[in-house]
Amino acid sequence: xxxxxxxxxxFQAYYQEKSNEIPLVSSFGNREFGFxxxxxxxxxxxxxxxxxxxxxxxxxxxxxxxxxxxxxxxxTPDAPDMDKKHYIGCDLIIDIDVxxxxxxxxxxxxxxxxxxxxxxxxxxxxxxPKCGKVKFSKLNWVCDNCLKIAKKQIQNxxxxxxxxxxxxxxxxMQIAFSGHRGYHLKVENDEIRTLSSEERxxxxxxxxxxxxxxxxxxxxxxxxxxxxxxxxxxGWSKKIVQQIxxxxxxxxLEIENILLDKKTFDMNPKQIKSFLNxxxxxxxxxxxxxxxxxxxxxxxxxxxxxxxxxxxxQISIELDEPVSIDIHRLIRYPGxxxxxxxxxxxxxxxxxxxxxxxxxxxxxALDPIVFISKKHVKQKxxxxxxxxxxxxxxxxxxxxxxxxxxxxxxxxxxxxFLCKEVAKTL
Numbered sequence: 001x002x003x004x005x006x007x008x009x010x011f012q013a014y015y016q017e018k019s020n021e022i023p024l025v026s027s028f029g030n031r032e033f034g035f036x037x038x039x040x041x042x043x044x045x046x047x048x049x050x051x052x053x054x055x056x057x058x059x060x061x062x063x064x065x066x067x068x069x070x071x072x073x074x075x076t077p078d079a080p081d082m083d084k085k086h087y088i089g090c091d092l093i094i095d096i097d098v099x100x101x102x103x104x105x106x107x108x109x110x111x112x113x114x115x116x117x118x119x120x121x122x123x124x125x126x127x128x129p130k131c132g133k134v135k136f137s138k139l140n141w142v143c144d145n146c147l148k149i150a151k152k153q154i155q156n157x158x159x160x161x162x163x164x165x166x167x168x169x170x171x172x173m174q175i176a177f178s179g180h181r182g183y184h185l186k187v188e189n190d191e192i193r194t195l196s197s198e199e200r201x202x203x204x205x206x207x208x209x210x211x212x213x214x215x216x217x218x219x220x221x222x223x224x225x226x227x228x229x230x231x232x233x234x235g236w237s238k239k240i241v242q243q244i245x246x247x248x249x250x251x252x253l254e255i256e257n258i259l260l261d262k263k264t265f266d267m268n269p270k271q272i273k274s275f276l277n278x279x280x281x282x283x284x285x286x287x288x289x290x291x292x293x294x295x296x297x298x299x300x301x302x303x304x305x306x307x308x309x310x311x312x313x314q315i316s317i318e319l320d321e322p323v324s325i326d327i328h329r330l331i332r333y334p335g336x337x338x339x340x341x342x343x344x345x346x347x348x349x350x351x352x353x354x355x356x357x358x359x360x361x362x363x364x365a366l367d368p369i370v371f372i373s374k375k376h377v378k379q380k381x382x383x384x385x386x387x388x389x390x391x392x393x394x395x396x397x398x399x400x401x402x403x404x405x406x407x408x409x410x411x412x413x414x415x416x417f418l419c420k421e422v423a424k425t426l
Contacts, residue, residue, distance in 0.1 A: 004039070015056075015063055022055070022334075031077055033058075033067070036064060038065045048077035073090070074087055089193030093323055094184070094185040094324050096153045097320055102123075107123045109143055110124060112136045112138045112139075115136065116128065116133040153318055153319075174186040177348060179337070179344060180343065184332065201325050207317040208316045208321070209315065226300075227294070231286070244311060247311070255279070256272055261310075264314065274296055278297060282295070343370070343416075346367075369393060378410055382407075383406075386403050388422045393413065393416070
């Protein structure tokens with residue numbers, strides 16, 4: 001039996017046992033469904049279900065590698081042509097996935113190979129450091145640090161943007177661990193459902209701080225100096241000043257390291273020295289509601305803008321922008337299995353997030369790692385990828401490995417390695 005067939009039957013057995021636990025999403029009969037089968041990497045879509053039993057039967061009889069449902073609502077979701085589906089509206093979908101932004105741990109576990117010259121390394125370079133080409137073969141891995149950063153992004157999104165700035169309620173938000181490297185959030189709101197793609201683009205720009213105008217927020221230069229932003233103003237101005245307050249409250253060495261970071265502030269040592277020398281006075285200035293002049297030696301309007309762009313980068317939401325703009329996008333169906341990991345797409349309440357740890361979740365009801373063997377069965381595999389990073393689930397670590405290594409690992413590790421296509425069964 002091929003490894004692909006083995007995984008397909010494993011998924012089928014799971015759905016036979018657990019199909020009744022798959023949740024029913026809102027407006028179920030108006031959603032379009034899509035599935036990627038195990039044998040072909042092609043989306044089968046334009047499917048609709050009238051009943052949850054119909055969906056359960058599909059999972060059992062056609063166990064998919066990946067399962068999706070639309071954020072959109074249609075009168076006829078199974079119509080083969082988009083114009084015949086009779087579009088009703090679309091929920092706002094936000095996908096937080098560490099595939100799309102830098103995290104420090106990627107320098108340890110995300111591997112790349114240049115297709116042009118064969119150079120390899122770790123991290124996520126924009127181009128090959130040797131030949132300058134941009135064609136890569138990549139192996140993106142999963143670790144607890146990645147998922148903690150993604151979780152913080154979701155919490156930041158909810159508590160610092162959606163609730164205070166958009167006046168959304170917790171009950172309007174559906175959150176799920178994606179089953180791989182991030183989280184999904186779906187906003188079900190009647191007004192938002194009517195928004196066009198262009199209007200959703202404006203929401204995305206607000207969340208990401210794209211094209212933000214510091215002049216509109218209050219930054220300006222007059223003869224007596226630079227007038228800064230005020231915390232008394234709502235929205236981005238308040239967020240920025242609060243973030244600055246947090247920055248200047250840190251120890252000098254920590255501030256220096258933050259301001260040196262080339263991915264955010266990228267300030268030179270002279271500028272940093274001046275900032276540290278004046279930081280206490282600056283702190284008092286931004287706390288003073290009567291006088292809002294920002295005075296640091298060497299900081300003109302251009303440098304203040306550069307500094308503020310770094311602050312915005314610290315605050316803004318790292319999201320997959322096309323997902324939120326597209327009114328016909330499908331997202332993973334909650335309760336389904338992710339074909340790249342074997343993990344479950346796990347629905348969560350906002351209150352669950354603080355303690356939630358997908359790779360070591362203690363609450364059985366929320367645990368996405370579903371293929372743990374109760375009999376502690378181990379499987380023998382051979383590594384087929386050039387290199388495989390170390391992997392930690394449930395407090396156990398296996399690897400790193402190299403191509404040709406013969407290993408014996410617990411069942412859930414074996415499923416993960418097979419789904420990631422870095423190993424084969426022996």
